[in-house]
Amino acid sequence: MTITPVTIAFAVLAIFTLGGGLGVVSSRNMVHAALYLVLALFGVAGLYVLLEAPFLAAIQVLVYMGAIAVLITITIMVTRRIMGITESVNRQWPLAAGIAALVAVTLGFVVLGLFNGLLPVADVPPDNIEQLGAAFVSHQAYLLPFEVASVLLLAAMIGAIVVARD
Amino acid sequence: MADIFTTIGSWLTGLFEGLGASPALAATILMVLGAAVLASAVLFILVFNIWFERKVMARFQDRIGPNRVGPWGIFQTVADLAKLFSKEIIIPGGADMMPFMMAPVIAVMSVILIWAVVPFTPNLIGTDVNIGALYFVAVSSLGVMAILMAGWSSNNKYALLGAFRAVAMLVSYEVPLVLTLMIPVLLTGSMRMNEIVAAQRIAYLFMMPLAGAIFWIASVAEVGRQPFDVLEGESEIVAGYHIEYSGFAFAMFYAAEWAHGFAICALMAVLFLGGWRGPGVEQIPTLGIVYFLLKTFLLYFFQVWTRAILPRIRIDHIMYFCWKFLVPLSLVLVVVTVLVDKTARSLIPGYMLTGSLIEMLPRAAVLLIVNVAVALLAIAWVAWLGRRERERAEAASVSIAPIESGATAQQAR
Numbered sequence: 001m002t003i004t005p006v007t008i009a010f011a012v013l014a015i016f017t018l019g020g021g022l023g024v025v026s027s028r029n030m031v032h033a034a035l036y037l038v039l040a041l042f043g044v045a046g047l048y049v050l051l052e053a054p055f056l057a058a059i060q061v062l063v064y065m066g067a068i069a070v071l072i073t074i075t076i077m078v079t080r081r082i083m084g085i086t087e088s089v090n091r092q093w094p095l096a097a098g099i100a101a102l103v104a105v106t107l108g109f110v111v112l113g114l115f116n117g118l119l120p121v122a123d124v125p126p127d128n129i130e131q132l133g134a135a136f137v138s139h140q141a142y143l144l145p146f147e148v149a150s151v152l153l154l155a156a157m158i159g160a161i162v163v164a165r166d
Numbered sequence: 167m168a169d170i171f172t173t174i175g176s177w178l179t180g181l182f183e184g185l186g187a188s189p190a191l192a193a194t195i196l197m198v199l200g201a202a203v204l205a206s207a208v209l210f211i212l213v214f215n216i217w218f219e220r221k222v223m224a225r226f227q228d229r230i231g232p233n234r235v236g237p238w239g240i241f242q243t244v245a246d247l248a249k250l251f252s253k254e255i256i257i258p259g260g261a262d263m264m265p266f267m268m269a270p271v272i273a274v275m276s277v278i279l280i281w282a283v284v285p286f287t288p289n290l291i292g293t294d295v296n297i298g299a300l301y302f303v304a305v306s307s308l309g310v311m312a313i314l315m316a317g318w319s320s321n322n323k324y325a326l327l328g329a330f331r332a333v334a335m336l337v338s339y340e341v342p343l344v345l346t347l348m349i350p351v352l353l354t355g356s357m358r359m360n361e362i363v364a365a366q367r368i369a370y371l372f373m374m375p376l377a378g379a380i381f382w383i384a385s386v387a388e389v390g391r392q393p394f395d396v397l398e399g400e401s402e403i404v405a406g407y408h409i410e411y412s413g414f415a416f417a418m419f420y421a422a423e424w425a426h427g428f429a430i431c432a433l434m435a436v437l438f439l440g441g442w443r444g445p446g447v448e449q450i451p452t453l454g455i456v457y458f459l460l461k462t463f464l465l466y467f468f469q470v471w472t473r474a475i476l477p478r479i480r481i482d483h484i485m486y487f488c489w490k491f492l493v494p495l496s497l498v499l500v501v502v503t504v505l506v507d508k509t510a511r512s513l514i515p516g517y518m519l520t521g522s523l524i525e526m527l528p529r530a531a532v533l534l535i536v537n538v539a540v541a542l543l544a545i546a547w548v549a550w551l552g553r554r555e556r557e558r559a560e561a562a563s564v565s566i567a568p569i570e571s572g573a574t575a576q577q578a579r
Contacts, residue, residue: 005194031318035265038311055297058304066307066340070333073314077326129296129357 010050017043030076038069052124055132170452171290175200204292205278212424216243219424219470226474253413261410262319269316270411270418276308277425284432285360287442287454298359299351302433303344306388309426310336313407316419320410328406331396331481336388338488343384345496349377349503350437353533363441368526371438373533374503376541378438380496385430387484389423391469393476394484431465432458439465495544499537506536 020040027033041064048057125131135141175196182192217232217240224231232239257266282292283301295301310333317329351357353373354365371378387394396406408419435441439461442454479487510532511517517532519525 004190029262031262031265035315054295055300058297058300061304062300062307066304066310067337070310070314070337073311073318074330074333077314077318078330126296 006050009046013043013046013050015043016040016046031073034069034073034076037072038065041065041069053128055129171287200292201282204281208278208281208425208428209421211428212421213243213247214240215428215466216246216424218466219473222467222470223474226471247417250414250417255413255415256410258321258410260321262321265315265319266410267415269312269319270415270422272315273309273312273422274418274425276305276312277422277429279305279308280426280429280433283359284429284436285363285441286458288360288364288447288451290455291360294358294360297357299347299357299362299437303340303347306426307340309422312422316411317407320407322410324405325407325409328409332390332407335390335394335396335481335484335488338485339384339387339394339492342380342488342492342496343388345493345500346377346381346384347437348500349374352500352504352507359436359441363436363443365520366440366443367520367523368530369438369440369443373530374438374537375534376499376537376544377496377503378434380492380499381438382430382434384488384492385434386469386472387488389426389430391427392473393479395478396481396484427469428462428466431462431469434465435461491544491548495540499540502536502540503533506532 017040020036020038020043023036024033024040027036041060045057045060045065048054048060136146137143178196178199179189179192182195183189187195220242221231221238232242235241235245257263280302283295283298285291285294313329313332313336317325317327317332320326350362350370353370354362356362356365390396408416411419435458441461442458444453444457447454447457507529510529514528514532516525517529
């Protein structure tokens with residue numbers, strides 16, 4: 001294996017993602033855990049860039065780092081009692097670790113079986129965003145999930161407004 | 167279509183390959199070099215911008231402004247920078263070190279990253295990704311995280327309050343910003359920045375003035391400039407989220423705000439004023455950077471102007487204005503634009519032609535009429551709301567009006 005700028009970038013991003021993930025589960029401070037989560041999500045966005053999927057990368061940054069991470073961080077910051085916690089309160093962590101390991105093994109098994117080692121890089125079509133957009137509104141592809149997600153988000157938004165008005 | 171910058175680029179590639187680098191390595195070195203030059207140029211132009219802003223503000227307020235260091239005080243910012251560099255960075259007791267020191271870095275980073283997709287000339291652009299407009303929205307949302315980190319890690323209630331206020335405002339104004347950003351993208355049919363510029367033989371501001379206005383207002387709010395400067399309300403929360411920062415750490419927040427202010431001018435110029443387009447660019451592409459900077463600085467002057475003459479709006483009014491006026495208006499505008507544009511395509515022959523300026527006029531006229539109509543309806547709606555509110559206030563004030571007669575009032579006076 002030759003070392004190219006892409007492999008170096010991949011190594012750095014992998015360290016970001018895995019290190020961030022490790023930080024999330026090992027931090028005692030909840031805000032630190034949220035910030036490590038942001039780091040891990042940033043690493044994933046970088047991996048999308050390396051896979052020549054800039055649209056997914058931008059959406060990853062916009063939705064996960066710009067919206068969900070901010071939501072999680074604010075929720076933690078305004079929850080009063082959560083800030084003073086210095087020791088791990090969840091006694092079920094061995095169970096969680098076991099389930100996580102099981103999921104990792106299953107996913108690894110499936111992915112490795114699917115690709116059977118390394119695959120050559122496929123050519124990314126230059127109009128991949130157009131294809132994605134067309135797939136969202138095509139009844140043969142993802143029209144139904146797309147519309148269901150829209151309705152779900154709308155319902156959540158209306159619910160949030162109703163709760164806030166009370 | 168050769169211009170100075172591509173010539174420099176190919177010369178440098180030749181130089182690196184002559185020194186024994188492989189083409190891939192040479193390209194990588196060139197990319198890193200280009201990123202470094204672009205990022206430094208953005209921060210360097212800031213030194214001029216801060217002086218420019220202080221000078222223009224001073225003139226608006228009938229003062230002279232900086233006038234001691236160098237001719238017209240032009241080196242004042244350099245002196246200020248030297249001072250800020252030499253100051254101690256004080257870390258308050260109980261502060262959370264890692265987020266505290268990371269926050270200014272992320273704040274500057276989120277702003278510098280925007281410049282990667284700003285086209286200076288037809289050929290000079292950091293990276294002409296096919297999602298340029300979306301990229302801008304994505305990276306500018308990182309700034310919110312920096313503000314949260316700064317406010318929380320300072321261990322100061324004013325900083326935390328300021329951060330919450332700022333985040334509430336920034337997240338809210340992102341909605342009309344993104345909605346109106348969709349309009350140039352829809353009209354062009356591409357998110358690629360260079361294609362958006364190339365499509366503007368008639369600048370989009372003249373086709374869609376209302377969209378441009380909403381985008382500009384939302385952008386100014388995203389920067390936190392007057393009249394939306396609740397990010398640092400000196401009279402209410404001392405200084406907002408960066409109250410505990412000093413020395414160079416503070417300078418980075420300051421630089422981030424100023425660089426963001428300049429970046430939105432560049433984006434407005436690119437998305438609505440035709441970026442590098444101008445007479446003679448087809449022959450000499452290098453001329454594009456002159457037009458681009460001219461438009462950007464014109465907008466920057468406009469920004470400083472509004473900053474100098476407008477007072478701050480109260481936070482609840484800012485949120486009201488965003489959620490109950492800008493968001494519905496931009497939603498209606500997007501839907502109406504899409505419907506009219508699609509219908510006109512099938513009704514008017516030659517609607518989508520872009521061969522010459524005359525051929526583009528029907529589309530421009532239709533879109534302009536739609537825009538003006540939506541704008542007039544919105545103004546009429548706001549006027550009606552205001553009148554109703556005033557009538558209600560007058561009706562309420564009758565019952566508590568002074569009951570003394572005109573004669574006693576005269577005597578009392």
